[in-house]
Amino acid sequence: MYFEPTLLPSQDILQAFSERMQEGLLLFRGDGELVFANAIARASLCRDPRDGSTFAERIAQVLPGGALSQARTSGSWSGSLPIGERIVIAHLYHYGAIGQEFFLALFHNIEGQEDYERELEQRHAELRQAYMRLNGAQDKLLQSEKMASIGQLAAGVAHEINNPIGYVHSNLGSLQEYLRSLFTLIEAYERALRAPDPKALIPEIDDIRRRADIDFIAGDLPQLMAESREGIERVTRIVRDLKDFSYSDRSESWKLVDLHAGLESTINIIWNELKYKVTLERQYGELPLVEALPSELNQVYMNLLLNAGQAIAERGTITVSTGVEGDQVWIEFRDTGPGIPADIQQRIFDPFFTTKPVGSGTGLGLSISYGIINKHHGRIDVDSAPGEGAAFRITLPVRQPK
Ligand SMILES: Nc1ncnc2c1ncn2[C@@H]1O[C@H](COP(=O)(O)OP(=O)(O)OP(=O)(O)O)[C@@H](O)[C@H]1O
Ligand SMILES: [Mg+2]
Secondary structure: OOOOOOOOOOHHHHHHHHHHOOOEEEEEEOOOOEEEEOHHHHHHHOOOOOOOOOHHHHHHHHOOOOHHHHHHHHOEEEEEEEEOOEEEEEEEEEEEEOOEEEEEEEEEEOOOHHHHHHHHHHHHHHHHHHHHHHHHHHHHHHHHHHHHHHHHHHHHHHHHHHHHHHHHHHHHHHHHHHHHHHHHHHHHHHHHHHOOOHHHHHHHHHHHHHHHOHHHHHHHHHHHHHHHHHHHHHHHHHHHHHHHHHHHHOOOOOEEEOHHHHHHHHHHHHHHHHOOOEEEEEEOOOOOOEEEOHHHHHHHHHHHHHHHHHHOOOOEEEEEEEEEEOOEEEEEEEEOOOOOOHHHHOOOOOOOOOOOOOOOOOOOHHHHHHHHHHHOOOEEEEEEOOOOOEEEEEEEEOOOOO
C-alpha cells in the first residue's frame, strides 16, 4: 500500500521549491537546448560565457565524455566534476528517445568541502614531517648498523693482527738469546786472537759453541727471520686493506675499479670470521675495470660473505665467482649452507628481516646491500633451494648510465 498523492502540484510550486534547493537543477534536451535551471544552476552553469560558447558546449565541457551516453543507455550517470574551484557530485538522468529526449542533472557540493581541504592540507603537512623524521631515523640507523659492523670488524682485525704480532714478539725473544750466545762466542774468539797461543784456546771455544748451540742457531736464524718478516707483512697487508675498506667514511666518488682487488681486501678483513669453518674457492673470470663506488661495494661483499659464513653451521664451502656478460659483470657468492626457504626469499631484502637470534642480526645487511647495488644500477638475484645452499649474484653495468 502506498499513500497516493491526490494532486499533481502546479508547475509554480515545483519551481518555487527548486529555487530553494541547495542543489543545482538543470533540465535540458538531448540536442543541448536548456529547458529549465534553478537559481544555483543558473549561478554556476548558466552565466554568459566569455568565450561565447553555447549551453550545449558548456555542458559538454563540464560533463566527462561518456556521461551523456551512459545516462542514455542505462538511464542515469553519477560522478564528481570540477566546477570552478569546487568539486561537485553530479547525478544525470535520462528520459525519452532520440528526437524527444531529456536530461535532468542534479549537482551538489560536497558538504564542508573547505574544512575537508584544510584538514587534508594539515594531514599532508603532518605526513611530510613524519617522512622527514623517518628519513633522519633511517640515516641514524644505517649509521649505527655501520658502527656495529665496524665494531665486529675491529674485533676480528684485532685478532688477526694479534697472531703475527704474537709470534714476531716471541721470535724477537729468541733472537735476543741467540745474539747473546753469538756475542759470547765473538768475545771468545777475540780473546783467542789476542792470546800468545791462540790454538790453546780452541777447546774452550768449542765448548762455548757446544753450550750455546751455535749450529742450531745457524740453522734456525734464517727461518726465524723469514717468519717474522712474513708476520710483519701480514700486519701491513691487513692495515692496508683496512684503509681501503674504511674509505667509506669519506664521501666517495665514482671510480674505475678492479672488483677482484676489492673482493680480496674484504676477504682478508673478514677472514677471521670465516677461517675456522669455511673453505673459500675462487673462480675468477677476466673482468674489465668497472665504474663503481669501491668501498660501498666492499660493504656488499662483506654482508654477503658474512651471511654465507653464518649460514654454514659446521664446515662448508663458499665459492666466489666472477664473469662478464656483454656490458655487464657479475659476482656470485655461493655457499653450502642450509639454503633459504621459498616463503622467506621474498622478504630477506626487507629492512629488519632476520631469522637470527635476537641480538645477533639486525636484518639490515641485505637491505643495505640492495640499496648500494641499486645505486650502481645493478641487480642482486638469489638462487636457493632448501638443503642446497644459497647463491647471491650481483650484476653491475661496466659503465654507469649517463
Ligand atoms: N646465505 C644465506 N643462507 C641462508 N639464509 C640467508 C643467507 N643470506 C641471508 N639469509 C637470510 O636472510 C636474512 C636477512 O639477511 P640480512 O643480512 O639482511 O640480515 P641478518 O644477517 O639476519 O642480520 P645482519 O646482516 O643485520 O647482521 C637472514 O636472517 C637469513 O635468514
Ligand atoms: Mg647479514
